[in-house]
Amino acid sequence: xxxxxxxxxxxxxxxxxxxxxxxxxxxxxxxxxxxxxxxxxxxxxxxxxxxxxxxxxxxxxxxxxxxxxxxxxxxxxxxxxxxxxxxxxxxxxxxxxxxxxxxxxxxxxxxxxxxxxxxxxxxxxxxxxxxxxxxxxxxxxxxxxxxxxxxxxxxxxxxxxxxxxxxxxxxxxxxxxxxxxxxxxxxxxxxxxxxxxxxxxxxxxxxxxxxxxxxxxxxxxxxxxxxxxxxxxxxxxxxxxxxxxxxxxxxxxxxxxxxxxxxxxxxxxxxxxxxxxxxxxxxxxxxxxxxxxxxxxxxxxxxxxxxxxxxxxxxxxxxxxxxxxxxxxxxxxxxxxxxxxxxxxxxxxxxxxxxxxxxxxxxxxxxxxxxxxxxxxxxxxxxxxxxxxxxxxxxxxxxxxxxxxxxxxxxxxxxxxxxxxxxxxxxxxxxxxxxxxxxxxxxxxxxxxxxxxxxxxxxxxxxxxxxxxxxxxxxxxxxxxx
Amino acid sequence: xxxxxxxxxxxxxxxxxxxxxxxxxxxxxxxxxxxxxxxxxxxxxxxxxxxxxxxxxxxxxxxxxxxxxxxxxxxxxxxxxxxxxxxxxxxxxxxxxxxxxxxxxxxxxxxxxxxxxxxxxxxxxxxxxxxxxxxxxxxxxxxxxxxxxxxxxxxxxxxxxxxxxxxxxxxxxxxxxxxxxxxxxxxxxxxxxxxxxxxxxxxxxxxxxxxxxxxxxxxxxxxxxxxxxxxxxxxxxxxxxxxxxxxxxxxxxxx
Ligand SMILES: Nc1ncnc2c1ncn2[C@@H]1O[C@H](COP(=O)(O)OP(=O)(O)OP(=O)(O)O)[C@@H](O)[C@H]1O
Ligand SMILES: [Mg+2]
Numbered sequence: 001x002x003x004x005x006x007x008x009x010x011x012x013x014x015x016x017x018x019x020x021x022x023x024x025x026x027x028x029x030x031x032x033x034x035x036x037x038x039x040x041x042x043x044x045x046x047x048x049x050x051x052x053x054x055x056x057x058x059x060x061x062x063x064x065x066x067x068x069x070x071x072x073x074x075x076x077x078x079x080x081x082x083x084x085x086x087x088x089x090x091x092x093x094x095x096x097x098x099x100x101x102x103x104x105x106x107x108x109x110x111x112x113x114x115x116x117x118x119x120x121x122x123x124x125x126x127x128x129x130x131x132x133x134x135x136x137x138x139x140x141x142x143x144x145x146x147x148x149x150x151x152x153x154x155x156x157x158x159x160x161x162x163x164x165x166x167x168x169x170x171x172x173x174x175x176x177x178x179x180x181x182x183x184x185x186x187x188x189x190x191x192x193x194x195x196x197x198x199x200x201x202x203x204x205x206x207x208x209x210x211x212x213x214x215x216x217x218x219x220x221x222x223x224x225x226x227x228x229x230x231x232x233x234x235x236x237x238x239x240x241x242x243x244x245x246x247x248x249x250x251x252x253x254x255x256x257x258x259x260x261x262x263x264x265x266x267x268x269x270x271x272x273x274x275x276x277x278x279x280x281x282x283x284x285x286x287x288x289x290x291x292x293x294x295x296x297x298x299x300x301x302x303x304x305x306x307x308x309x310x311x312x313x314x315x316x317x318x319x320x321x322x323x324x325x326x327x328x329x330x331x332x333x334x335x336x337x338x339x340x341x342x343x344x345x346x347x348x349x350x351x352x353x354x355x356x357x358x359x360x361x362x363x364x365x366x367x368x369x370x371x372x373x374x375x376x377x378x379x380x381x382x383x384x385x386x387x388x389x390x391x392x393x394x395x396x397x398x399x400x401x402x403x404x405x406x407x408x409x410x411x412x413x414x415x416x417x418x419x420x421x422x423x424x425x426x427x428x429x430x431x432x433x434x435x436x437x438x439x440x441x442x443x444x445x446x447x448x449x450x451x452x453x454x455x456x457x458x459x460x461x462x463x464x465x466x467x468x469x470x471x472x473x474x475x476x477x478x479x480x481x482x
Numbered sequence: 483x484x485x486x487x488x489x490x491x492x493x494x495x496x497x498x499x500x501x502x503x504x505x506x507x508x509x510x511x512x513x514x515x516x517x518x519x520x521x522x523x524x525x526x527x528x529x530x531x532x533x534x535x536x537x538x539x540x541x542x543x544x545x546x547x548x549x550x551x552x553x554x555x556x557x558x559x560x561x562x563x564x565x566x567x568x569x570x571x572x573x574x575x576x577x578x579x580x581x582x583x584x585x586x587x588x589x590x591x592x593x594x595x596x597x598x599x600x601x602x603x604x605x606x607x608x609x610x611x612x613x614x615x616x617x618x619x620x621x622x623x624x625x626x627x628x629x630x631x632x633x634x635x636x637x638x639x640x641x642x643x644x645x646x647x648x649x650x651x652x653x654x655x656x657x658x659x660x661x662x663x664x665x666x667x668x669x670x671x672x673x674x675x676x677x678x679x680x681x682x683x684x685x686x687x688x689x690x691x692x693x694x695x696x697x698x699x700x701x702x703x704x705x706x707x708x709x710x711x712x713x714x715x716x717x718x719x720x721x722x723x724x725x726x727x728x729x730x731x732x733x734x735x736x737x
């Protein structure tokens with residue numbers, strides 16, 4: 001045992017490589033949360049009245065809500081008045097008209113993160129919306145997307161340019177009163193991404209948003225809304241990083257997906273927020289609500305997530321399967337190391353006839369971390385012929401970590417079929433010895449074994465990001481071998 | 483090439499090897515026989531650097547260099563190969579990926595370029611045929627669901643691909659049917675060369691009909707109690723271990 005632990009420990013110890021801070025002049029609200037702050041936020045974004053009203057209503061609800069405590073995580077009490085709810089890099093004009101107007105420091109930041117925004121070096125075939133603290137700083141490939149009729153912009157722009165769509169769908173999947181963090185987000189969300197794919201359009205490229213938290217003592221509250229109209233298809237990816245800071249920072253996002261008849265949305269996440277140091281100091285609290293509604297018949301929503309960062313993760317990307325024959329999928333790799341805690345999983349709510357869902361969850365725990373899968377599969381009375389398949393596998397590295405599985409099933413329909421499989425395994429000394437005996441470095445051995453364990457999920461990621469995800473696991477596992 | 487001198491090793495505080503001396507020269511084939519529990523696998527594991535075993539006394543030199551100071555992977559890259567008595571499974575990691583990672587680790591160590599996926603595939607396919615395995619086994623997880631005999635052939639496949647200087651084969655012949663025994667023996671004979679040495683642990687002299695050893699040693703109670711030529715194996719087959727003053731493994735434990 002001791003051998004593997006030593007190797008695992010060394011592997012986990014590698015430094016977080018996105019931990020730098022960008023020195024940039026920013027306009028930042030003083031800490032505090034009240035109706036005045038929300039009013040200023042809405043004003044600075046030149047929002048129409050309906051938006052301000054919506055925010056204030058959400059805020060008043062939120063004041064009456066309690067922070068949830070049922071998740072298998074522990075963290076110090078958050079003082080919501082000690083957080084700044086808006087921080088944006090200062091710029092001369094109101095909105096950058098083109099990349100030339102974007103502060104070079106910002107472009108450099110994204111380059112350092114491997115996300116070039118320049119026209120010449122843009123990621124081939126991937127359109128990027130770059131969100132820095134509270135605002136979107138750039139969106140690439142706008143024209144070719146516009147030609148296809150696809151709207152891909154920051155949610156702030158969408159609120160001004162497409163108010164009817166926003167008003168119709170914002171909060172339709174995750175209402176402001178859904179949960180504590182969704183309520184907070186609804187009141188103070190500052191930016192995020194908006195996507196609309198019109199009828200019958202297959203989005204010509206991958207869309208992606210790259211979230212970066214930079215400023216200290218701020219929270220990031222982004223809001224993403226994706227609407228796939230009848231018969232359309234879109235694949236979307238989000239990536240996230242933050243500087244290394246000793247204080248915890250809050251990230252409370254809401255993502256809403258809407259799929260109409262015969263539409264498909266594929267949503268992938270590679271989450272690498274700063275996880276805190278090896279003693280558990282600092283790191284991001286990642287409390288997000290992600291939900292997709294398959295409202296049309298034959299529609300499909302597929303969540304794929306690779307979660308390696310954050311000090312505490314609380315996240316359950318879910319699907320409401322309302323349309324007949326609609327399909328929900330959840331593929332997840334969650335890796336925790338050192339003192340990280342993750343409570344993640346999904347909810348599959350079967351309402352329509354012949355709806356089906358698949359859940360594949362791979363939890364990897366190393367160091368002293370704790371990793372929990374929490375899943376709910378629910379069948380409503382109308383879910384005739386509905387079925388679910390769930391597979392939950394846990395892999396332990398070392399013997400100081402923990403894995404938990406909390407699967408819940410609620411059925412109001414006798415005809416529904418559920419299959420559930422669960423396994424727990426360990427990276428064994430024998431496996432490590434075999435690899436090393438064949439000349440393979442211990443670090444490479446662990447990452448190979450972990451990658452093998454995650455294979456079913458990685459194959460769901462878009463090509464470019466599958467490689468990325470594999471590398472990310474390698475980095476996150478650094479110091480985990482002993 | 484390999485000198486083992488007064489080697490003592492313990493596991494969980496219990497002494498298993500109690501003073502082993504053995505010299506192996508390039509080109510030689512040594513067979514180690516002996517009752518169950520006498521320490522044959524322990525010796526193999528200690529040579530390969532398994533950290534579960536603690537060397538309490540003695541030396542192991544490879545080409546004059548102190549092997550005991552080296553990590554498992556360094557020993558492997560220096561050319562020590564161990565075919566396991568009980569090969570473990572690594573689910574989800576394809577045999578192909580595993581083998582390619584290993585072969586490239588060795589190549590980098592030897593100052594050669596890494597093999598591309600295409601070149602390696604070609605080499606691997608040819609070698610699987612040599613050990614009578616279907617190339618489909620390359621796509622499967624490492625040893626995942628392999629039968630006993632398939633696992634053993636997979637070990638020989640790895641030996642052939644990694645081109646070791648000293649191949650230690652721990653009961654690679656056990657659990658094989660007659661045809662598979664022939665395949666494995668052919669594989670081992672293909673490994674034989676003037677620069678390479680082979681140390682094979684076996685219970686049966688039938689393997690030695692196919693792979694003729696230069697030396698046969700009897701390991702009992704953690705010591706080599708008798709060494710001889712290949713005729714010693716025949717004698718053991720006929721007479722058992724009793725005449726050497728060893729009755730069963732219990733007595734070995736006590737001694
Ligand atoms: N991890 C361990 N803990 C306790 N005892 C062990 C351990 N590993 C080996 N031993 C003991 O060491 C002794 C030698 O074991 P070893 O596997 O080397 O025998 P062997 O000669 O290979 O036997 P066989 O012919 O059955 O393969 C046995 O008594 C065994 O039980
Ligand atoms: Mg043995």
